[in-house]
Amino acid sequence: MSSSGVREALGRLALPPSTEAFGQMTLPGSKSISNRVLLLAALAQGQTRIRGLLDSDDTRVMLAALETLGLTLQRVSDTEVWVTGQAVFKNRQADLFLGNAGTAFRPLTAALALMGGDFRLSGVPRMHERPIGDLVDALQQLGAGIQYEGQTGYPPLKISPAQTTVNPFTRVKGSVSSQFLTALLMAAPLATARMGQPLVIEVEGDLISKPYILITLNLMAYFGVQVKREGWSRFTVPADAHYVSPGDIMVEGDASSASYFMALGAIGGGPVTVHGVGADSIQGDIAFAQTLEEMGAQVNWGAHSVSVSGPCVAKGARLRAFDKDFNLIPDAAMTAAALALYADGPCRLRNIGSWRVKETDRIHAMHTELAKLGAQVESGPDWLSVTPPATPDSWRAAEIETYDDHRMAMCFSLAAFGPVPVIILDPGCVSKTFPDYFNIYSKLVK
Numbered sequence: 001m002s003s004s005g006v007r008e009a010l011g012r013l014a015l016p017p018s019t020e021a022f023g024q025m026t027l028p029g030s031k032s033i034s035n036r037v038l039l040l041a042a043l044a045q046g047q048t049r050i051r052g053l054l055d056s057d058d059t060r061v062m063l064a065a066l067e068t069l070g071l072t073l074q075r076v077s078d079t080e081v082w083v084t085g086q087a088v089f090k091n092r093q094a095d096l097f098l099g100n101a102g103t104a105f106r107p108l109t110a111a112l113a114l115m116g117g118d119f120r121l122s123g124v125p126r127m128h129e130r131p132i133g134d135l136v137d138a139l140q141q142l143g144a145g146i147q148y149e150g151q152t153g154y155p156p157l158k159i160s161p162a163q164t165t166v167n168p169f170t171r172v173k174g175s176v177s178s179q180f181l182t183a184l185l186m187a188a189p190l191a192t193a194r195m196g197q198p199l200v201i202e203v204e205g206d207l208i209s210k211p212y213i214l215i216t217l218n219l220m221a222y223f224g225v226q227v228k229r230e231g232w233s234r235f236t237v238p239a240d241a242h243y244v245s246p247g248d249i250m251v252e253g254d255a256s257s258a259s260y261f262m263a264l265g266a267i268g269g270g271p272v273t274v275h276g277v278g279a280d281s282i283q284g285d286i287a288f289a290q291t292l293e294e295m296g297a298q299v300n301w302g303a304h305s306v307s308v309s310g311p312c313v314a315k316g317a318r319l320r321a322f323d324k325d326f327n328l329i330p331d332a333a334m335t336a337a338a339l340a341l342y343a344d345g346p347c348r349l350r351n352i353g354s355w356r357v358k359e360t361d362r363i364h365a366m367h368t369e370l371a372k373l374g375a376q377v378e379s380g381p382d383w384l385s386v387t388p389p390a391t392p393d394s395w396r397a398a399e400i401e402t403y404d405d406h407r408m409a410m411c412f413s414l415a416a417f418g419p420v421p422v423i424i425l426d427p428g429c430v431s432k433t434f435p436d437y438f439n440i441y442s443k444l445v446k
């Protein structure tokens with residue numbers, strides 16, 4: 001990292017042309033669960049032992065922010081930390097750098113805005129292009145003092161002490177990111193504690209990425225706060241809501257990270273077995289296994305593991321093409337887009353508009369890089385269609401740009417099963433959620 005916290009793009013990784021993939025791997029902890037649990041533990045009464053924590057850029061910025069806010073964190077190892085909660089954080093003035101971690105930026109904005117204090121929240125330049133206006137609007141309805149330091153609707157943000165009277169009702173738009181609703185829900189006990197009455201959160205319009213809200217509600221319940229949910233449009237946090245440490249919590253493996261290895265099993269013969277998520281997972285992205293089945297792979301479930309086998313595409317076999325709405329699994333959907341290279345016909349990903357405002361404009365990035373390899377690609381505001389190279393001769397060797405997007409690097413590693421050399425530029429961008437990705441990858445592909 002440079003002094004501004006911006007990671008320098010470095011290096012290139014030539015992928016060895018691969019024909020097979022098999023073996024076992026253990027997943028790093030879930031990013032979504034790790035950052036939620038860190039914040040919930042910080043707000044909870046008592047001490048929480050967190051095991052299986054993800055150790056990556058996104059969790060490091062969250063840990064550093066909590067330390068700056070005065071929390072006592074005991075790091076037992078890279079994947080284990082003990083957090084002693086404080087209903088109201090000790091330091092009420094802080095300047096926090098949150099990288100490009102949506103799961104740190106959005107929930108901390110809500111918690112600090114409702115707690116009150118003088119805070120500044122910033123990130124890498126791309127974070128300052130990722131919208132946050134819908135969350136700020138919802139928090140302002142609750143009496144929060146938030147100003148935009150630059151462009152209206154985007155970070156960096158300045159938070160000033162909240163008004164003491166708060167409204168027991170707010171509305172939030174759900175069409176840009178589900179993380180805004182997640183942030184309001186997790187911070188809600190700070191508002192109910194001040195008001196002594198329940199807080200009602202209404203979602204305006206469509207809500208995207210719904211399974212992530214279920215992760216939020218599940219973990220809030222684990223920390224003692226039961227939210228009443230009426231469909232996807234109304235959420236009520238009770239008047240007496242307060243977080244209590246569950247004592248010990250084990251973070252599941254990351255289901256989005258699992259998608260790359262499950263995909264390897266589906267194109268390289270397999271079986272590839274991932275340990276850390278399985279049939280009991282609380283993460284929506286495990287539903288990617290169903291996409292793989294629809295494409296012709298075989299999936300075997302354990303409680304905490306998944307094994308995938310499939311055809312060997314390097315020997316000419318093909319996966320079944322798909323036309324599918326991916327709104328529920330936007331992250332694993334990128335893996336499906338890369339697999340379209342090996343399909344037996346045109347594939348279409350629908351309802352993926354949120355890709356435009358993630359680590360990069362993922363519709364543009366995917367379109368550009370798949371086309372470099374010889375696929376015929378078309379895209380629109382919220383869709384992507386990929387016609388795979390018709391014959392081995394239609395493939396073209398390519399240097400794949402990764403746009404400082406971990407998922408671009410990880411999903412294009414699957415292109416190594418085509419008939420051309422592939423180079424991944426700046427492979428180190430995987431550090432956002434999976435620093436060890438290429439090391440584990442290299443052990444499973446032959």
Ligand SMILES: O=C(O)C1=C[C@@H](OP(=O)(O)O)[C@@H](O)[C@H](O)C1
Nearest residue numbers: 032103177178179209212330354
């Ligand atoms: O709440 C979460 O943990 C996440 C929600 C999703 O974002 P959107 O709700 O913006 O689609 C997902 O893409 C992101 O990686 C993690």
Ligand SMILES: C=C(OP(=O)(O)O)C(=O)O
Nearest residue numbers: 100101102103331358359
């Ligand atoms: C969208 C992602 O990240 P974030 O949590 O920063 O939104 C992602 O990991 O694909």
